[in-house]
Amino acid sequence: MSFENIVVVGLGYIGLPTAAVFASRKKRVLGVDINADAVNLINQGEVHIVEPDLDMLVHAAVSEGYLRASTEPEPADAFLIAVPTPFKTGVAGHEPDLAYIQAACDSIAPVLQKGNLVVLESTSPVGATEQMAGWLAKARPDLSFPQNSGEDSDIRIAHCPERVLPGHILRELVHNDRVIGGMTPRCSEAAVLLYQAFVEGECILTNARTAEMCKLTENSFRDTNIAFANELSIICDKQNIDVWELIRLANRHPRVNILQPGPGVGGHCIAVDPWFIVSGNPDEARLIRAAREVNDKKPDWVCSKVNELAGELINGGQTTREAVSIACLGLSFKADIDDLRESPALKIAEMIAELHPGKVIAVEPHIEALPSQLTDRGVRLTNLDEALQANIVVLLVDHKEWKSLSVSFGIHQRLLDTRGVIAQS
Numbered sequence: 001m002s003f004e005n006i007v008v009v010g011l012g013y014i015g016l017p018t019a020a021v022f023a024s025r026k027k028r029v030l031g032v033d034i035n036a037d038a039v040n041l042i043n044q045g046e047v048h049i050v051e052p053d054l055d056m057l058v059h060a061a062v063s064e065g066y067l068r069a070s071t072e073p074e075p076a077d078a079f080l081i082a083v084p085t086p087f088k089t090g091v092a093g094h095e096p097d098l099a100y101i102q103a104a105c106d107s108i109a110p111v112l113q114k115g116n117l118v119v120l121e122s123t124s125p126v127g128a129t130e131q132m133a134g135w136l137a138k139a140r141p142d143l144s145f146p147q148n149s150g151e152d153s154d155i156r157i158a159h160c161p162e163r164v165l166p167g168h169i170l171r172e173l174v175h176n177d178r179v180i181g182g183m184t185p186r187c188s189e190a191a192v193l194l195y196q197a198f199v200e201g202e203c204i205l206t207n208a209r210t211a212e213m214c215k216l217t218e219n220s221f222r223d224t225n226i227a228f229a230n231e232l233s234i235i236c237d238k239q240n241i242d243v244w245e246l247i248r249l250a251n252r253h254p255r256v257n258i259l260q261p262g263p264g265v266g267g268h269c270i271a272v273d274p275w276f277i278v279s280g281n282p283d284e285a286r287l288i289r290a291a292r293e294v295n296d297k298k299p300d301w302v303c304s305k306v307n308e309l310a311g312e313l314i315n316g317g318q319t320t321r322e323a324v325s326i327a328c329l330g331l332s333f334k335a336d337i338d339d340l341r342e343s344p345a346l347k348i349a350e351m352i353a354e355l356h357p358g359k360v361i362a363v364e365p366h367i368e369a370l371p372s373q374l375t376d377r378g379v380r381l382t383n384l385d386e387a388l389q390a391n392i393v394v395l396l397v398d399h400k401e402w403k404s405l406s407v408s409f410g411i412h413q414r415l416l417d418t419r420g421v422i423a424q425s
């Protein structure tokens with residue numbers, strides 16, 4: 001068995017780097033996406049997403065003829081599916097939405113051939129790989145699948161979750177260990193053979209359900225630990241204790257390692273994946289659900305603190321309701337990136353601007369213009385110097401530029417530092 005021709009379905013933050021890395025190992029790769037603009041751009045050797053060095057890799061792979069893009073799949077040896085897996089909006093319970101995986105199955109089913117490997121890379125709830133195999137089997141009754149034919153199946157199926165960190169994707173794709181969950185042991189072996197084309201970390205074999213749960217567990221572990229720190233920060237504020245000092249002290253215990261609090265949890269992984277466990281296990285996943293709720297509520301707490309501080313200054317005569325100014329430092333969902341999607345900082349800025357229209361300015365060194373939900377509410381993008389003159393300075397993202405900031409605030413000012421980075425002199 002060898003995998004010389006590979007189709008990658010979904011050319012986003014995961015699929016495009018994966019396709020480019022396979023191509024850089026001299027595999028013939030066809031990237032498939034429903035976004036025709038992205039497909040055209042890639043075929044010109046350009047990229048539509050921001051990730052260090054990806055542009056060079058894609059450019060080289062396309063000009064050498066190893067990477068092509070299309071809106072339609074073609075026959076190949078292996079198929080990787082890296083489409084979105086959000087939860088359903090407008091439905092109670094944060095149910096996972098597998099419609100993108102189903103659509104990807106519909107598109108590859110007609111070109112599947114005996115001997116093919118299909119790998120689901122999208123982060124998925126437990127049972128999604130079996131569900132995918134079911135959709136493919138229904139579309140291709142002439143082929144046999146592992147759920148019916150076990151080790152003798154025509155098509156091999158595996159789940160190999162992706163755990164790369166945005167901003168470091170190309171390095172982590174190659175060096176991270178890889179959990180490989182085949183629907184049968186031979187499916188796992190086939191997937192290892194595929195990934196060995198570029199993975200230098202260890203390929204660790206398991207079954208598909210454990211691989212699915214492994215990815216969800218990793219992100220739930222992070223979410224739960226962050227929720228603990230976030231809850232502590234709220235308790236400490238009430239008790240008039242410096243949470244940063246408290247955590248530093250507690251972490252001197254040899255078996256304690258508390259994470260740092262923040263304004264909430266954002267991004268499309270940690271804030272989403274734990275819900276897949278909760279939705280499948282509503283009675284059992286009590287801690288995981290509570291952690292999600294604690295983290296989702298943190299932006300509301302930050303807003304109420306801003307209101308409290310504004311009230312303090314107005315009632316104390318240091319400013320007036322008409323003149324009060326509020327500066328939000330940072331809008332991205334985590335430090336040192338330009339990605340505002342699912343960002344708690346953006347949500348907080350929006351909520352503050354809703355309550356204090358025309359009074360809010362924002363600093364975000366990684367973007368050139370504010371998104372419309374802020375400009376519509378009268379928020380203005382500014383520089384750090386102006387922001388530090390505001391009555392209330394709300395630090396929301398620990399960008400590296402601000403980590404050694406030492407500021408002297410006047411009596412008409414208050415700092416709300418949700419990441420504990422600004423020193424007050």
Ligand SMILES: NC(=O)c1ccc[n+]([C@@H]2O[C@H](COP(=O)([O-])OP(=O)(O)OC[C@H]3O[C@@H](n4cnc5c(N)ncnc54)[C@H](O)[C@@H]3O)[C@@H](O)[C@H]2O)c1
Binds near residue numbers: 014032035085124268
């Ligand atoms: N971004 C990350 O850091 C990260 C990390 C680990 C895992 N994941 C998981 O990887 C999966 C993909 O995430 P992403 O960040 O690459 O998403 P993305 O939104 O950046 O890209 C997904 C791409 O799939 C395309 N697409 C949607 N439906 C399609 C279809 N039927 N056929 C072909 N293309 C289709 C979209 O047009 C888009 O270009 C998700 O399950 C996500 O949870 C993401």
